[in-house]
Amino acid sequence: MAVANVVPQAHVIEAGTLAAAARATGEATDLRLILLDLKMPGAVGYSGIALLHAERPEVPILVVSSADGAGAADEARAFGAVGFLPKDSDLGVIERAIAEALGTTPLGTTPRGPGPTGDQPVDAVRREVANLTPTQLKVLLAVLDGKLNKQIAYDLSMSEATVKAHMTAIMRKLDVQNRTQAALAARALGLDLRH
Secondary structure, three states: OHHHHHHOOOOOOOOOOOOHHHHHHHHHHOOOOOOOOOOOOOOOOOOOHHHHHHOOOOOOEEEEEEEOOHHHHHHHHHOOOOEEEEOOOOHHHHHHEEEEEOOOOOOOOOOOOOOOOHHHHHHHHHHHHHOHHHHHHHHHHHHHHOOOOHHHHHHHHOOOHHHHHHHHHHHHHHOOOOHHHHHHHHHHOOOOOOO
């Protein structure tokens, strides 16, 4: 395993789904790096990066994925990843990327400029999505799935009033007026991409 080659004393925690990864991320006491596959079960678009970044913003996230193109790498970084590697990368390349990620400045402390497109409004919304809390991201993803507040409340074991409070916070952060606009903003950022 590439991590063991870079850090022989590392304790590796594996998770087969995004929900399990979020749980492990929240519970781990000495987490130094997250290796994430964009297409793991439960992930929608770049939601895995945003969710795990919200859970532990100080831990670097390195994406290893079969998603194609520089656009995927740019999007991954916009949502909080420190790097992006194609799954078919040479083992040496993966090991170097892991070593570099372990030496990076914690996320959130390095200012990021506009993305390669220079599309500042989109970049601003990306930053806001990346700054949503884990629960707010779960609520937003449920809205993308077309769920009503009552269904979201049941699924997330909270009251409808709490769901409404989270939606209000989400809309304020994304600078939108309603759920539909929040869903459209999230879709525009790739959170609704089914891989």
